[in-house]
Amino acid sequence: MIILTLVGWFIPWEKLSYSQGSGSSKDLAPAFERAVTIGAKNGTLSALLLKMTGILLKDQGYTVKELSFSDSGLLRSALEAGVIDLYWESAYQLMEEDRAREFVWLPENKLAHKPVFLMKPSQASEWKIQTISDLAEIIQQNKIKIKFAADKELILNKELVRNLSNGYGLVIPEKDLVLVESHQIYQALNENHMQVAIGWSSDSRIQGYDLLELADDRLLFPSVPITPVIQQEIHDLVPLVSKIVDNLTLEKVLELQYEVDIQGKDVTKVARKFLIESNLLLKRE
Secondary structure, X not given: OOEOOOOOOOOOHHHOOOEEOOOOOOOXXXXXXXXXXXEEEOOXXXXXXXXXXXXXXXXXXXXXXXXXXXXXXXXXXXXXXXXXXXXXXXXXXXXXXXXXXXXXXXXXXXXXXXXXXXXXXXXXXXXXXXXXXXHHHHHHHOOOOOOEEEEHHHHOOHHHHHHHHHHHOOOOOHHHEEEEOHHHHXXXXXXXXXXXXXXXXXXXXXXXXXXXXXXXXXXXXXXXXXEEEEEHHHHHHHHHHHHHHHOOOHHHHXXXXXXXXXXXXXXXXXXXXXXXXXXXXXXXX
8 A cells, every 4th residue: 555645753733844824814713713724735736725725614704824834744743733624635544544533534536646657758769668667677777877856755655665676676776866846856857857757647747748657567556545634623624625525636636737837827816716617616706
């Protein structure tokens, strides 16, 4: 089972490092107000899900604070410490652990993603690489120097590394691996700084840069649902947030991310437009 999010050790909430987004400016809401704090890590998909959730909750009368975290470990620790009430997650192991905790996972849905290995089509054609097995064979022969760009959280995932090593016989030499932020992976490949990128199938820049996804011919990297995780004490949010979940698919989030990453549109406006088109929000002139 693949874990798609790294979980850091527990960090006391006083020491958590985060930045406040565009939510309410009130630090302490009056008791009669319904206040919710939503967390997200860096990245366009996370930002879109954050904005969709925040806009919908505000429309329903909630006071919303948005917090951005630099990585998944801090984000998860913030939930455990009660700093945030809700965030979007995609880790099966956490789902199992949380059955005994005070966190509510929404049911599996149509939105899911998986790790992908990417190349420029021209390079893959030249080296006759169509699958991850083909890539592993080329590396084992040690005839071609291949540089990898990878999402630093993803490539440090022990389950992924084990599947590559045991399933494909692929061990990426440390000297040939560059760990970068997710938004830099695809650009590095597109600009020929790297020959292979390891990222997520849910990123629109794969389409935007016309990159080739190598086939997972041994089926070791299945898709994992992306779903909200909510504090038990505010489980009344579940029906409302479920409305967003029910309208999201991988194809839809790729379309929305393309508008932000490739066309340069504002993430809040794109999120609001999605809610309106999904009949979850009234259009205001």
